[in-house]
Amino acid sequence: MATTRKKTTRPRRFSKEKAGELFEILAQERPDPKTELDFVNPYTLVVAVALSAQATDVGVNKATKKLFQIADTPEKMLALGEEGVAEHIKTIGLWRNKAKNVVALSQMILDEFDGEVPQTREDLVKLPGVGRKTANVVLNEAFGQPTIAVDTHIFRVSNRTGLAPGKNPDQVEEGLEKVTPEPYRKGAHHWLILHGRYVCVARKPKCWTCAIEHLCKFKDKTPDPETTAKPAKSSLGPKAPKT
Incomplete structure (x- = not known):
């Protein structure tokens, strides 16, 4: 008897309203986002x-x-x-x-x-x-055109948060084009890159410092290392056995 494979569906991307909320927060953090590459023209x-x-x-x-x-x-x-x-x-x-x-x-x-x-x-x-x-x-x-260039940071942030999941940069770009509200389209590229570079980093995202953590669909959020630090070992040595 032939077995049927279950269809794997891509996670649903954010609604335009929810994406707008995310970009509004990122915009408040960095009102005037720019590339970090130096250039003169x-x-x-x-x-x-x-x-x-x-x-x-x-x-x-x-x-x-x-x-x-x-x-x-x-x-x-x-x-x-x-x-x-x-x-x-x-x-x-x-x-x-x-x-x-x-x-x-x-x-x-x-x-x-x-x-x-x-x-x-x-x-x-x-x-x-x-x-x-x-x-x-x-x-x-x-x-000044409202384009979104999907690099490794944008690809990671879009998939990890659920903003615009995709298997490749083209899918992510297409998803971002659909969910990003018009007022945020010019800055979206920079906000997502900077968020990925400094907060939603590859190995251990700094979820405890993330302003959009409450919107993010990432399940394995990184806890604050200060609140999860193990208690220091006692310097008094092992306890004496009971007699």
């Missing part, structure tokens, strides 16, 4: 975000501090050349391939977009080293 933002793949924002900022002082336009970056770019970014992961992409995207911006960073996702993803996530970050931060 849309072009340097494209470069910085492309470099940030498999690297920390802190590490990218250290690498680009001097780079952007001497090459903040596609023309200057091309003049620096692949080897020159590589010398500045050797401290971050995949630096050889990233140096090639930075030079190649700079050339394409000059050749196909008259030296200006394109303002549509379709054009941005044509640039070497620029995927959907990078394009969404640039559209949001540089051009």
Whole structure:
């Protein structure tokens, strides 16, 4: 007799009303959220975000501090050349391939977009080293478009809280687009990233400090370590046996 497998259904995402409550709280905590990548114009933002793949924002900022002082336009970056770019970014992961992409995207911006960073996702993803996530970050931060770039932090927070569960970044992005109320769409990307980076961290989320803990569907919430600390062992040694 054949056995039938039970269907596994994805957890239901938040309602728009509940999502609005969540974002309202995050907005109160960080009224003016911004990327933590340093940049001076849309072009340097494209470069910085492309470099940030498999690297920390802190590490990218250290690498680009001097780079952007001497090459903040596609023309200057091309003049620096692949080897020159590589010398500045050797401290971050995949630096050889990233140096090639930075030079190649700079050339394409000059050749196909008259030296200006394109303002549509379709054009941005044509640039070497620029995927959907990078394009969404640039559209949001540089051009004020209400896009949501699903990185590891947003993916984790969306699934862990139940805000917009999904098996992959595209599913999570689609879910967030549906539940995020209009007033919060511009800042949603940053609020979720920062919440994941500093509160809803990967290994042990800091649930006891979380302002949205009461809305979160995560079952294994981390207790406050101060209230769950084990009592100190007695320094008086073992008790004497009863006689």
